[in-house]
Amino acid sequence: MAGRKRQTATMWQVAERAGVSQATVSLVLNNVGGSRVNDATRERVMNAVVELGYRTNAFAKSLRSGESGMIGFISDEVASSPFAGRLLKGAQLRAWESGNVILSVDTFNDPNLEAAAIDMMLSYRVKGVVYASMYHRAVDVPAELQAIPTVVVNAQDRAGGVPSVFPDEEGGGYAATRHLIDAGHTRIAMINIQPPESDLPAGIGRLAGYRRALAAAGIADDPRLIRSGTGVVEDGFSFTLDLLAEADPPTAIFCGNDRTAWGAYRALESRGMRVGEDCSIVGFDNHDMLAPFLDPGLTTVELPYEQMARQALGILLSDAPDNPPHTSVECSLILRGSVTSAKVRA
The missing domain is CATH 3.40.50.2300 (Response regulator)
Incomplete structure (x- = not known):
C-alpha cells in the first residue's frame, strides 16, 4: 500500500506548540530587527519549528519581499564542462556564504533556450544574473538582462556596459x-x-x-x-x-x-x-x-575559475553604485617537473 503523504506543518501549529501568536512566529522566522520577542520565547518558537519540521514557503515570502534568495547563472555549457564547471562551483559557494542559492541553466548557445531561461529567472525574481562563458571571449549580453544586476564572467561584454570578470x-x-x-x-x-x-x-x-x-x-x-x-x-x-x-x-x-x-x-x-x-x-x-x-x-x-566566479558574485551582491567595468584575475603558475635548467650547447 502506498504511503500516506506527509502533512506539512503550518505556522498556526508552530504558534500553538510554542504557546505564542502567529505574529510572534513570523517575527522570529523573519528575524525582524527591533521586535520585542525575548530570547526565551524565540527559543520556544525555534524548538517548535524543529519538532514539527516546519518549512517556510519560500515562494510566498519572495512575493511579499520582492526577493527570492536566488541568483541566476546562465552559461553556454559551463555546468557540463569537465573543468570550466569550477566557475559554477565558485558561484555556488559564494552564494551560499551570503545566504543565497544558484539557479543554473546551460543554454548550449541556443537563443530560444537562453530567452526562456532569462524569462524564468525574471519570474523567480532572482537578485541578479551571472552570465558565464565556457571560454574567454567577447559576448553580447541580452537586452532583457538590463532590467536586473548582471555580471559577465570568463568573458567580456562587447558593449562594455556590464561589469566583466575574466582571466589575465x-x-x-x-x-x-x-x-x-x-x-x-x-x-x-x-x-x-x-x-x-x-x-x-x-x-x-x-x-x-x-x-x-x-x-x-x-x-x-x-x-x-x-x-x-x-x-x-x-x-x-x-x-x-x-x-x-x-x-x-x-x-x-x-x-x-x-x-x-x-x-x-x-x-x-x-x-x-x-x-x-x-x-x-x-x-x-x-x-x-x-x-x-x-x-x-x-x-x-x-x-582562476573559482576566483573569477567569487569576484563576480561579490560585484553582484555589492551595494556599491559604481562597480568596476573590467576586472582581470591573476592566472597562477603551477610548478611541476616539465621545466629544467637550460643546457649549454656546444
Whole structure:
C-alpha cells in the first residue's frame, strides 16, 4: 500500500506548540530587527519549528519581499564542462556564504533556450544574473538582462556596459615565459591556440605576455619560433616536430593550452627525447584531468575559475553604485617537473 503523504506543518501549529501568536512566529522566522520577542520565547518558537519540521514557503515570502534568495547563472555549457564547471562551483559557494542559492541553466548557445531561461529567472525574481562563458571571449549580453544586476564572467561584454570578470591572459603568458627565462632558456618557442586573425582574448593575451617577457629579458622575438594552432593535441605534436627540425631548435616551448602541451610531449617522445631534460614545456589551463598525470607532470598556468566566479558574485551582491567595468584575475603558475635548467650547447 502506498504511503500516506506527509502533512506539512503550518505556522498556526508552530504558534500553538510554542504557546505564542502567529505574529510572534513570523517575527522570529523573519528575524525582524527591533521586535520585542525575548530570547526565551524565540527559543520556544525555534524548538517548535524543529519538532514539527516546519518549512517556510519560500515562494510566498519572495512575493511579499520582492526577493527570492536566488541568483541566476546562465552559461553556454559551463555546468557540463569537465573543468570550466569550477566557475559554477565558485558561484555556488559564494552564494551560499551570503545566504543565497544558484539557479543554473546551460543554454548550449541556443537563443530560444537562453530567452526562456532569462524569462524564468525574471519570474523567480532572482537578485541578479551571472552570465558565464565556457571560454574567454567577447559576448553580447541580452537586452532583457538590463532590467536586473548582471555580471559577465570568463568573458567580456562587447558593449562594455556590464561589469566583466575574466582571466589575465597576458599576465599568465608572461609568467609562463618568464619562468622559462629564469631557468636559463633563451630559445623559447610558442605554439598558440588560435590563428593570427582570431579576435579571441585568450590567444591574443597569451602571445602578448610571451612577447612582453622576451622583451623584458632583452631576448629577440624570433617569428620562426611562433606557431599558430587550434588548441588540439595534434597541433602540439606536428608543430613541435616542425620546431625541432629548425637549424637552431628551441630548448623550451610555451604551449597555449595543456592539450597542445600533451601533443608536444608526444612529439618529443617520438624523437627519443625527454621532456625537461631535452626540452622544457609549459602549458596553460591546469587541466586537472591531464596536467598532473603527464610524465613528468606539466608545469602550467592555472585559469582562476573559482576566483573569477567569487569576484563576480561579490560585484553582484555589492551595494556599491559604481562597480568596476573590467576586472582581470591573476592566472597562477603551477610548478611541476616539465621545466629544467637550460643546457649549454656546444
